[in-house]
Amino acid sequence: MSKQFPKISIILLNWNGKKDTLECLNSLKKVDYPNFQTIVVDNGSKDNSIAELRAAHPHLPILENGANLGFAGGNNPGIEWSLRHHAEWILLLNNDTTVDPLFLREFLNAAKEEPKAKILGAKILKYHQPNIIDHLGGFWNRQKAEFESPDSGQADHPYLNMKEVDYVCGAALFMHRSVPETIGLLEPNFFLFWEETDFCYRARKAGFGVWTAPLAKVWHKVSSSFTGGKPQMHYFWWRSRLLWIERNCPHDEKKELYKKVIYPELIKMFRHYLLKFLLPSTPSRKEKVRRYKAGCLGALDFFRRRFGNSPKWLNSK
DSSP states (O other), X not given: OOTTSOOEEEEEEESSOHHHHHHHHHHHTTOOXXXXXXXXXXXXXXXXXXXXXXXXXXXOOEEEOSSOOHHHHHHHHHHHHHHHTTOSEEEEEETTEEEXXXXXXXXXXXXXXXXXXXXXXXXXXXXXXXXXXXXXXXEEETTTTEEEOTTTTOBOOXXXXXXXXXXXXXXXXXXXXXXXXXXXXXXXGGOSSSHHHHHHHHHHHTTOEEEEEEEEEEEEOOSTTOSSHHHHHHHHHHHHHHHHHHHHSOHHHHHHHIIIIIHHXXXXXXXXXXXXXXXXXXXXXXXXXXXXXXXXXXXXXHHTTOOSSOOGGGSOO
16 A cells, blocks of 8 residues: 555454444444554453454454453553554544544544644544534643643534644544554553543653644544443542652642642542431432542542552442
8 A cells, every 4th residue: 555545553442332333333434545454452341242243344353352451451452453563553443433434534634734743633523412522632730630621512613723732532542653662552550531641641751742633523422331430430530630640740740739639629529428427318419429439449549559440339330
């Protein structure tokens, strides 16, 4: 294949999500680009995903992790496979997405427009509200110790310009092979949340540009992989947030964040959890208490250096 059409590898991470993955694969069949290879990495699914995917797509490469390794640990074997198979560009694509047929061409057009951009993020639109932006790049807010995506929730329009950002969403992250060859793979201790922000920060420190590619469009169902609902999400968000701060913030910034943001938020969350012993229990309050407990435990597990999957009591709603 000529230089005009560099080889692209698309990685779909599947975990008990065969219906979404099959829909995504059918969407990819319509893509107008002559030199791409899709692979599926399965994170130890128990829903007969592998057999059904192989029956529907007998020539599809499927890598079996054998266990749920999270987003980072799950995608890493796919990145390594892509590098071995000489892909010039690698796309991490959530399995609960559908894609615009021209999105790969638009990624490459964006890379030509900004040659320093070696990580690019798609314009991610909401699957059930297809004209509303779910994510289009984000920025670190030091005052809140969080990342923010200013375009999230905005109505889509076709004239958005490319912009340099702190990170792009891992649901559709397009990277040149030189990035993982230089900085390594995703950090598996994140398991879920903040792993793409860490990866983008490491890439930026190494001199790679991180940009949005707003003409590359995908539609995302959002949070299809969670079994434990908001408490499970709260657990991972807190644990990964503290890990990100540890890995990416300078010492003085870290001290300031803990003093002004992290410790006050943890104290507030713990107080809300203690209210369960004083206030009458209602279904809504019970769910809030479960979420506060999960957040406190996520922070505690970070300090105890306990990573991997969440506790078993959070793995069911």
